[in-house]
Amino acid sequence: MSEPDNKVDSEVDWQVACERAAILRRTFAGPDGRCELRLSEAARLLGVDRTTLYRWRKRYGVEHRASALMPRAKGRRSGTRILPRCLEELIARAIKTFYLTAEAPSLAALVWRIQAQAREAGLRKPAWRTVRRRVEAIDTKEHLRRREGAAAASARCEPVVASFDVSEPLAVVQLDHTVVDVVVVDEVDRKPLGRPVVTFAIDVATRMVTGFYLGFDEPSVLRAGVCLSQSVFEKEAWLAARGVALAWPVAGLPRVVHVDNAGEFHASAFTRTLQDHGIQIIYRPIGKPRFGGHVERLIGTQMGAVHLLPGTTFSNPVAKGVYPSEQRAVMTLRELERWMLLEILGVYHQRIHAGLSRPPIAVWQERTRGLALPAPRNRMAFLVGLLPAERRMVRRDGVRLFGIRYWSDALGDLPGRGYQRLEVRYDPRDLSLIYVRRPQGQFVEVSYQNLGRAPISLWEQRRAVGRLRAQGRAEVDEALIFETIAAQRVLEDAARRGSKEARRQIVRRPAPISPPHDEARGIGPIDTNDARLRLFDVEVIHDKHRP
Helix, strand or coil: CCCCCCCCCCHHHHHHHHHHHHHHHHHCECCCCCECCCHHHHHHHHCCCHHHHHHHHHHHHCCCCHHHHCCCCCCCCCCCCCCCHHHHHHHHHHHHHHHCCCCCCCHHHHHHHHHHHHHHCCCCCCCHHHHHHHHHCCCHHHHHHHHHCHHHHHHHHCCCCCCCCCCCCCCEEEEEEEECCECEECCCCCCEEECCEEEEEEECCCCCEEEEEEECCCCCHHHHHHHHHHHHCCCHHHHHCCCCCCCCCCCCCCCEEEECCCHHHCCHHHHHHHHHCCCEEEECCCCCHHHHHHHHHHHHHHHHHHCCCCCECCCCHHHHCCCCHHHHCCCEHHHHHHHHHHHHHHHHCCCCECCCCECHHHHHHHHHCCCCCCCCCCHHHHHHHCCCEEEECCECCEEEECCEEEECHHHCCCCCCCCCCEEEEEECCEEEEEEEECCCCCEEEEEECCCCCCCCCHHHHHHHHHHHHHCCCCCCCHHHHHHHHHHHHHHHHHHCCCCHHHHHHHHCCCCCCCCCCCCCCCCCCCCCCCCCCCCCCCCCECCCCCC
16 A cells, blocks of 8 residues: 655645545444445545446545545646746746735736746746646745735634534544653662653543653654554553553544644654544644643643652742752653553543543543444554655665665665655664665665664764764764764763763663564554664564574
8 A cells, every 4th residue: 555655746636635535434334333425425525426436435445544545647747847947947936026925916917927028038938827837836825924914824724723622532632742840860870860751642522641752852753653653552561561550441543633833743754644544633723722721731730740759840940949859859761651650540530520520531431432443454554654754765785864774685676776766764763773665655674784783863873973073074984973873872881970961861872672573573562761662563574584
């Protein structure tokens, strides 16, 4: 099954696929065993005959993903530009300096001006529809901002949502991050490391916490993806690994994910994966915090509980007073994670919620009784889709990413075939494995070309490259990167007892992994404290010829 391709799939095609999926989804049986929409009515809404409808429905029914419904037009791909470069530049300049202005000239005036300028330059004048396509390709919000002002653009483009008071479980899930109001210590010397960041996901209808991620990495696409994947999948194994015997029965795909306007929630690695699985994304209007009130109140409740722990920083300097947070800190990151889990599962879920007048766990059990909550048909596609992506060529000596060579025999048929750059997904916390998407759509798990290399993080790689370039090395090879990181780790180990920053750097290292692969695993627990964490302990194409 093919994934959406950011390079070749236009946004117009993608929106068409999402619209088709929204209608076809209603022709399949729901939790109650009934179909919301008749096939004849679906064909009418889509404007196609029954044969086409059946063909689309068959494609969509394999995994229930919108990407299966991408338009497959013949001939020249939509968006292909064949005008001379000088004429394209003339059109672009006229649109920017004449059309996108506060005077808001008409499209006709723009066409006449471009055709006159082309004639003066001795160029063939472009057709009316050619200019119109260039105008239509402009981002709608940017178009309005330049012609009507920022206020008008925001008013017309931002989603308008009256309320998130829904009753159906997983109808709306809210996500947000915050810095935890407590200092944690390292596990070796019990010295302060600083304050970690926590990400929560909450189901608006039942107030159940659906996902949770605690760590030192900053808010990012990866952090949002880890929390959301935990929200979607079962949690029994993950809880057992922490010795937590309490129930956390939440699992399933949300219909809507509600987030703020942080950059990680706008990244294509996050938005396209959600859209591909039929999840709508709604962004909180800027300056209107009430639209994220449920997750904000959850954060407030959890931080209020954290303020009782030794090492708390409280919520502000006035409340903290002269309390010595770092001197009183005693909990490690793993201990704090387990404590917060017990607080969520054993207290928050069990206590009567003011907005429900009942415990969240009781409301969840009542409203999900007899329901078959949807789950991703292709777990690999969902999990890997939440990782950040790059595009790279597959050459005879492998794939080069961040100055490191990768290879798998599963890529052996690609070099020299003339393929465009392929999509590469990676986990910034552990660069020992990457995931390359073959032209046919499936991902291939690819490891270091030199299997003797130790796992490193992207943060360590960038720090090593920066250090080498500061020493005047214009060219930095792979061996130097790994040698530098090894030397830095020796220095950090020696400095551990005297430096908080060195201890934090040790916490952020990937631990050695042995064995790296186990094809019999299936989806495994998500360990939010393990630097080796991968989001994709699922079936992938492994290289069977490598140890």
